Amino acid sequence: MRWKWVLIFVITWLSFSIRPAMAENNVDIQFEIPLGGIVKYESWMRLGVKVTSQEQNFTGAVELSQRQVKKNNEFKLRRPIKLEQGKSTTVYFDMPSQILLDDWYVQVTQNGQVIKSEKLRIPYPTDGRTIGVISEEGNAFHFLAVNQSQSKMNRPLSVQNLTEQMLPDQSWIYENMDMLALAGNSGSTINDQQMAAIKEWIQLGGIVVVSAGPNQDGMIQRFADILPVEAGKASTIELQQALSEYDIAKVAPNGRIGVYNRDLPLFVSKSYGRGLLLFVNYDVTVEPLASWQFNPQLWQNAMIQHGAKKIFEEKLYMDQMTRPFLDLSKKIPEVQTPLPIWMVALWGGYVIVLAPLTYFVLKRMRKPEWAWGVIPAGGIFLTVAIFAVGKPAVVKTSTSYAVTKIDILDESLAHVRSAATFLGVDQNEYDVQLEPSIVALPLTVGRNDYRPEGLMDGDEVLSFRNLPYLTPKQAIGIGVKHDMGAFDTSLRINENRLQGHVKNNTEFAYDQTYIEIGFQRIPLGPLKKGEEKQIDSVLEPLFMPRKPQATKELQTIEERIKEMQERVVEYEEGNQVSIIGTTTEPLPLMTMQVPHQANYWNVIQQPIQFQPNEQGLVTFPYGMLDADMYEVTGDFDSTGYIWQLGKGNITFELRTDKAAINMKRITVPLNHSSFKPFRIEYFHQKSGRWIPVERGKRLVLDNDIQQVLTPNQTLLLRFSHNGTSRLALPEPIFQVEGVRKW
Numbered sequence: 001m002r003w004k005w006v007l008i009f010v011i012t013w014l015s016f017s018i019r020p021a022m023a024e025n026n027v028d029i030q031f032e033i034p035l036g037g038i039v040k041y042e043s044w045m046r047l048g049v050k051v052t053s054q055e056q057n058f059t060g061a062v063e064l065s066q067r068q069v070k071k072n073n074e075f076k077l078r079r080p081i082k083l084e085q086g087k088s089t090t091v092y093f094d095m096p097s098q099i100l101l102d103d104w105y106v107q108v109t110q111n112g113q114v115i116k117s118e119k120l121r122i123p124y125p126t127d128g129r130t131i132g133v134i135s136e137e138g139n140a141f142h143f144l145a146v147n148q149s150q151s152k153m154n155r156p157l158s159v160q161n162l163t164e165q166m167l168p169d170q171s172w173i174y175e176n177m178d179m180l181a182l183a184g185n186s187g188s189t190i191n192d193q194q195m196a197a198i199k200e201w202i203q204l205g206g207i208v209v210v211s212a213g214p215n216q217d218g219m220i221q222r223f224a225d226i227l228p229v230e231a232g233k234a235s236t237i238e239l240q241q242a243l244s245e246y247d248i249a250k251v252a253p254n255g256r257i258g259v260y261n262r263d264l265p266l267f268v269s270k271s272y273g274r275g276l277l278l279f280v281n282y283d284v285t286v287e288p289l290a291s292w293q294f295n296p297q298l299w300q301n302a303m304i305q306h307g308a309k310k311i312f313e314e315k316l317y318m319d320q321m322t323r324p325f326l327d328l329s330k331k332i333p334e335v336q337t338p339l340p341i342w343m344v345a346l347w348g349g350y351v352i353v354l355a356p357l358t359y360f361v362l363k364r365m366r367k368p369e370w371a372w373g374v375i376p377a378g379g380i381f382l383t384v385a386i387f388a389v390g391k392p393a394v395v396k397t398s399t400s401y402a403v404t405k406i407d408i409l410d411e412s413l414a415h416v417r418s419a420a421t422f423l424g425v426d427q428n429e430y431d432v433q434l435e436p437s438i439v440a441l442p443l444t445v446g447r448n449d450y451r452p453e454g455l456m457d458g459d460e461v462l463s464f465r466n467l468p469y470l471t472p473k474q475a476i477g478i479g480v481k482h483d484m485g486a487f488d489t490s491l492r493i494n495e496n497r498l499q500g501h502v503k504n505n506t507e508f509a510y511d512q513t514y515i516e517i518g519f520q521r522i523p524l525g526p527l528k529k530g531e532e533k534q535i536d537s538v539l540e541p542l543f544m545p546r547k548p549q550a551t552k553e554l555q556t557i558e559e560r561i562k563e564m565q566e567r568v569v570e571y572e573e574g575n576q577v578s579i580i581g582t583t584t585e586p587l588p589l590m591t592m593q594v595p596h597q598a599n600y601w602n603v604i605q606q607p608i609q610f611q612p613n614e615q616g617l618v619t620f621p622y623g624m625l626d627a628d629m630y631e632v633t634g635d636f637d638s639t640g641y642i643w644q645l646g647k648g649n650i651t652f653e654l655r656t657d658k659a660a661i662n663m664k665r666i667t668v669p670l671n672h673s674s675f676k677p678f679r680i681e682y683f684h685q686k687s688g689r690w691i692p693v694e695r696g697k698r699l700v701l702d703n704d705i706q707q708v709l710t711p712n713q714t715l716l717l718r719f720s721h722n723g724t725s726r727l728a729l730p731e732p733i734f735q736v737e738g739v740r741k742w
Contacts, residue, residue: 027108027116028052029062032090033123034168035132035176038160041125042317043175044439044478045097046168049106050090053083060110062091064120064452066103077442078455081108092459094439096320096476097125097176099452128156129312130176134164134190135183137285140211143295144181169193171200172439172478178312181209184283185218195222200480202226203273203409205315207308212260213283220260226277227270235262239288242266246301253288269306273409274314278306310660316572322476324567325403325419326443326450329474331561332401332421333599395470398424398596403568404587408606411486411505416479417572420590422464423472431593432462432475438589440477450474462590475590484508487579488532491515492611493619496539498522500611502579503532508604510581515608517577518542518623518733527581541622541669541733569603577608577624612740618661620736622669626655627731630716635726643729645678649720654734657713661738666715668699668734675719677727683716684708690718 032048039045049062064077079091104120133141138161145159157178167190174180180198190198202208212220214234221231236256242265243252259266259281268279282289289295303309402420409415416438424430434440442454442462454473455463464473484507491500498517504510504527513524515535519542524533555563569580581604588598610618629638634648643650656666670680670693681690682699686707693699701708701715709715715734721727 026053026055027058028054029106029108029116029118031106031120031122034166034173036160036162036166037123038130038132038176039097039123039125040130040176041097041101042320043097044094044172044320045100045122045176046170046173047093047095047100047120047122048090049093050088051081051083051108052088053085056085058083058110060108060115063107063109064093065105065107067105077452080455080457093456095441095452098320101125128158129178131157131159131179131181132162132177133159133181133183134162134167135181135186135285137183140183140285141181141209144299164189164194167194167198169197170439171197171204171480174198174201174206175204177206178315179207179209179308181211182219183211183285184213184216188218190222199223199226199272200413202275202277203413204415204480205274205311207276207278207311209278209280211280211282211284213286214258214260216260216283220279223277223279226272227268227279229261229264229268229279231261233261233263235259237262243298246298246305248294248297248301251294253292255288257282257289258286267302267306271307273413274311276307276311278303278308307660310658313658314576318572320478321450322417322419322571323450324564324571325405325417326421326474326476328561328564328568328601329401329403329419329421330472331564332395332399332423332472334397334399334597335395335423395423395425398422398427398430398592398594399599400590400592400596401599401601402587402590403601404589405568405571405603405605406481406484407572408484408486408506408604412483414481414484416481416589417477418589419474419476421472421474422592422596423470424464424467424592424594424596425470427594428467428469429463429465431457432464433591433593434460434462434477435479435589436460437481438477438479440475440590443474443476445472445474477590479589487606487608489579489606489608490611491535491577491608492613493539493621494613498535498537498539501532501534502527504529504581506581506604508581508583508585508602510583510604513579513581515577515579517621520623524579539621541672541735565601568601577610578605579608580605616739617664617737618740620659620661622733622735625658625734625736627652627717627733628655629653634721635724637726641731643731644726645719645721645729646726647722647724649718650729651716651718652732653710654715654717654732656709656715656734656736659736659738661736661740663705663709663713663736663738664702665737666699666701666705666734667737668717668732670732671696671698672730674728674730675732677721678729679720679722681718681720682708683710683718685710 028051030050032050033039034046051062059082061078061080077093079093081089081091083089100120100122101124105117106120107114108116131141131144135141141159144157168174169191174197198208210220210223217231220229236258239255239257240252242257245265261281264281266281268281270277284290400420400422402418404416404418407415418438422430422432440462441452442456442464443450444453455465457463462475467473485505488503488505489500491498491502498515502515502524507529509529510527513527515522515524517539520540522535522537524535527533583602583604584600585602586598587600587602591598612618629650630653631651632648635646636648636650637644654668656663676696680693682693684691684707717732719729
């Protein structure tokens with residue numbers, strides 16, 4: 001009889017073990033990454049998981065987990081799926097690329113049980129810059145691939161061939177490339193959604209190169225709204241004449257080449273938002289230029305002249321997790337966390353004072369045995385009382401706090417980064433609605449860092465489920481905002497004064513606004529909608545940012561929050577003139593779908609281009625452009641903007657090239673007292689000699705400026721010290737004046 005029970009147990013156990021195996025055979029998964037798998041570390045990426053049900057209907061979920069074996073307490077992302085037999089569906093996970101560089105597993109689950117699990121393998125982000133190429137000729141644009149030593153772009157360039165099917169229809173995904181090159185009539189099957197995304201990417205800072213030879217109208221005419229190029233003017237031109245404006249003109253090949261428009265030069269560019277459209281007026285796959293040995297030098301020269309290098313260098317590496325935003329968003333205004341000392345005092349007082357006193361009273365009443373019930377009951381009563389009184393003291397209702405930074409490109413488009421913290425009261429689950437132009441990632445605070453966790457239902461909803469009491473959840477998001485307006489600015493520099501006006505044509509009123517120029521901030525105060533302010537302020541030659549002196553006393557909460565707000569303002573700022581405003585007006589990008597109190601802190605930033613002054617010159621004032629350390633010998637140390645130099649020398653490369661203007665004058669205030677102890681020389685490129693600068697005098701270069709600058713259009717400045725004791729040397733600042741190139 002016993003063997004029958006054993007047989008029943010074995011059959012039952014086998015039936016449960018066979019089900020997952022049958023389900024695993026029923027499901028196939030494949031990974032898809034747009035742009036042929038191009039991934040950049042400092043960008044967001046999209047991971048597509050294609051799930052196919054082979055033999056039967058399937059209802060379950062796709063999960064991203066860092067464990068191959070499922071555990072209940074692990075962090076994971078989930079997307080629900082429902083499939084009919086023989087059908088497929090693709091679910092997407094959007095997140096910063098840096099997250100997926102850890103070990104991740106893609107799991108298909110059903111009723112909480114893992115049906116299939118595969119380790120995620122994605123291409124490791126490559127160093128340097130990536131150019132995606134779409135061309136019917138497989139070798140088109142091959143000459144753009146140069147290594148570090150050959151490149152004038154400071155980083156190597158690599159070329160990767162793509163197909164039209166690899167192009168996404170979301171502009172933010174193109175941030176994983178640095179340039180998109182389209183040759184001839186290629187790309188004729190690019191659909192309207194893909195084309196709209198490409199154009200929006202240009203506005204966000206992308207570079208698109210379009211090559212067209214005679215009668216190749218297909219691609220360039222689709223960009224006519226950015227750069228109109230008249231069709232029907234095909235011809236041939238002499239190469240030596242066409243290349244005469246470039247550095248390699250002396251080695252230009254003989255012969256002629258066909259062009260799309262005979263009235264235009266070989267390269268024509270148009271700035272669009274932060275990016276650039278570069279039209280190449282010939283077919284890059286046609287000889288004699290296709291295999292010309294000096295083609296790489298021609299293209300590097302053209303990209304420098306037309307501003308591509310400047311755009312490359314303005315793209316700073318930034319942590320895509322936006323930790324300053326997340327840290328600030330945790331400081332929800334309505335939430336007043338009690339100090340731990342009060343909890344310790346209450347429980348300590350009960351254990352040390354009330355419990356012994358209770359026992360003493362009961363003992364005097366000759367009922368000490370009651371202590372076994374009275375003292376625990378008192379503890380329970382104290383716990384309930386603390387909860388009842390403390391709960392509304394911490395927070396009265398569900399609440400959220402969103403921290404957002406908006407970078408205005410023009411009146412029709414702005415780039416958005418946001419982080420939000422959500423806190424549900426008496427809510428163990430809730431949804432968060434996203435704006436259609438935003439992609440977001442739900443997060444939780446892990447042991448050492450923020451970790452992805454949450455349910456992503458569709459493209460516009462984040463869901464948090466089974467939440468412990470008063471547990472905050474967070475999310476980060478990126479995207480664009482349309483038609484929010486822009487600041488109307490007209491500013492110029494006359495001598496040492498900033499003059500002009502600023503008008504607020506955005507949809508917000510600002511609590512505080514200021515103009516940031518290098519290390520200096522010019523406060524404008526509150527700025528209402530439609531308000532205009534006149535500006536006439538002195539510009540100071542500051543060697544480092546002005547920051548309040550740190551005190552030895554502990555920071556107050558207000559001081560700590562102000563410091564965190566400053567980190568958000570400085571995030572992705574770069575060396576540019578900007579008008580910056582802060583506002584607490586509602587900006588609902590990620591909204592809790594339960595009754596709650598929403599709080600906002602928004603930073604709106606817009607770059608400003610100076611207008612020419614009365615002499616027709618545009619000025620890049622002190623602190624705007626970088627001074628890179630070029631070479632150092634001897635005894636030295638560095639702390640921020642200050643170098644400590646003993647016996648030896650330091651050579652700085654003044655990045656005058658970043659001004660992207662035809663330079664007329666460079667001024668370096670070497671008469672500052674900090675520079676007087678040093679021997680100072682600048683390098684004269686044409687003669688190959690170091691020219692000493694008279695001690696205590698400013699360095700002004702004007703008439704012979706092009707003879708002094710290096711081939712990269714930079715200035716080398718050397719500081720020497722012969723003493724053994726170290727002296728403090730600030731990084732040199734400088735001012736550049738000239739005529740704008742484009």
